[in-house]
Amino acid sequence: MFLKHLHLINFKNIELAQLELCEGINCFIGSNGAGKTNMLDAIYYMSFCKSFFNPIDSQNIRHEHDFFVIQGTYNLNDEKEHVYCGLKKGVKKQFKRNKKEYDKLSNHIGLLPLVMISPQDERLIVEGSEQRRKYIDSVISQYDRAYLEHLINYNRVISQRNVYLKNLKALNKAAHDMLDVWDFQILELGKKISKARALFLDELKPVFLEMYNFISGEKEVVEFAYKSHLNDDDFEVALRESRERDMILGYSTKGVHKDDVDFRIGGYPIKKMGSQGQKKTFLIALKLGQFKFLAEHKNRKPLLLLDDIFDKLDTQRGDRLIELVGGDFFNQIFITDTQLNRIKPVLRKINKESRIFMVEDGEFKQQ
Template sequence: MKIVELRLCNFRNFKEQQFFFGDINVIFGKNAQGKTNILEAIYYLCNFRPVKTTKEIEIINFDSDFSYIKGIFEDNGDLIDREIYLTRDGTKKIKEMGFEIKKVKDISNRIRTIFFSPDNLSLVKGSPSVRRRFFDSLISEIKPAYYNYLKDYFRVLMQKNKLIKNKDAKFFYNRELIEVFNDKIIDFSSVIVKMRLAFLKKFIPFVNEFYADFSGNDTLIDLKYNSPIAEVGEFSIDEIKLKMKEEIKRGYQGPHTDDYIFLSGGREVKRYGSQGEIRTLVLSMIFSRGKIIYEYAGKMPIILLDDVLYELDYNRRQNLLKNDYGQLFITATDIKNLPGEILKRASLIGLPKEG
């Protein structure tokens, strides 16, 4: 799957612009010229939501009342035409092949993308909640049942917390009902933890494969699931439930507090890794996500890399760009430091663009 043409009208800083793409695309120019906006437009067409804002109308050009985006995608020789029209009053229309789409979920996973920006470094450097969101999102994408367990878990957890905080004594002291909630929480938690551990076994070999490609060395990355019940991977669900019950009595709150810790040579990357090592690790995670999606869906996602070359040395840049991962987009302020062989293969898009 790849995008071959993009038309923007009143999108961010672009009043009227058209772009054509190849397999490797390098978008270059000075800051504030719209490099990231092109990547965001592609992401928006595929996911129907902006990358960095919850207010969709912010993508509309300041001097306009509407924004229009059109992309033509190619899938094994077949062309897919997709359009999005958005107005300042919040009206949003999506069309595919000329037909208006009423339910986005019907086409939401047809064209997949992965977006990298410097903000993604928080996958290693940030709080546990950032890592949980990353893995919860990815596992849910390939195992929809996981999303349902997660949704049910948080629903029951919220109900229990609401009950405990209720000032009405007859509810507050209803220990029987609290125990019912606890049993449900244990049921859902046990499945969630087991599915997470099973997924990590599949994920970490991909991370090491890409890390070796990008770094050019044989350093192995280890991924530790940080939880009081992390050792239950081979346990049955019933055994996990017993362990979960014991740990909850000791104060364990549940899988919504667990963490993922990356180690290199036995040392925690978050604390001791260099900027280059952290960036290489995050890139390896992003590309591993793409590989797993490919195994699941049979199609490589479009990979959008914003400002990825910053703080990567020449060898890491070369190793990143020499491999074939499907359609690739990269932004850069300067193309002088890109490998010559890549520049020969790439479609070069310089900004500002005339016309």
């Protein structure tokens, strides 16, 4: 699978761009704020029906305009696939595959698998558990349609339960009966979600370790562990016992919507003990492990997007990363950087077709 042609109108700071892309490595070079990361975000948008950076669609429209258009033509299993996304302020977003509009955007997720590595990934380490759950959910949803449906239904149940809790004055029999209905669904859907997350992380772990050890030169010991309320033997009891506290707080405190993943280096939380280079290596290994995982489960290689990838990596780790992504296992790659003289030596080390686009004020010119 690869993206052959990309056409943008009024997306972020890009007024108009039409790019013919190669099947190997496509590089976008320019200063900060030039628009190179916005180009990656447009590619991400066509896979996930949303921006990687800003979930509010209208804020992705170029200033002083009222619409944006993203169109891409892919080669998928030797067949042409055309994806169109159009958004106009005040009008429902249109998302089409081969000129046919989707009834549900969730039906598109997984068609065009993609892995993006960005400085924004640091949120997975430094921010709360919600970021790590979103990461897990975004990966599994690309290959398991049933999981995505379970997740949507689970979130709907939690939302309904929370609304009820906010208006609840006393835990009488009627209230317990109502909560029994929601808690049964939380338990049943939660079991399916927790099982899928555990299986994914178990399968991801050895690949992640392989990637980390290669990039770092086996200098550190890293690990991660899945934490879920559903791993507790008495979860059903704990869910019922939490009702009074939930009523006081006005939201549900137990369930897979509170799951987390514990990232560690040398036995300690990487959030506190990891250097900037170690954290970045951890995140890159996590995402490249995700790439290999998706490639095997989807039976097609995802697009790989590398945004400002060499920042905070020492020369040794950068060289090992180049050696890794330059191998035959990776197919189409998109790279952004601020320095042309840093990218050219990289491309010479990789035996792949490449194209360089210079970016300035939202304009793209092939070198």
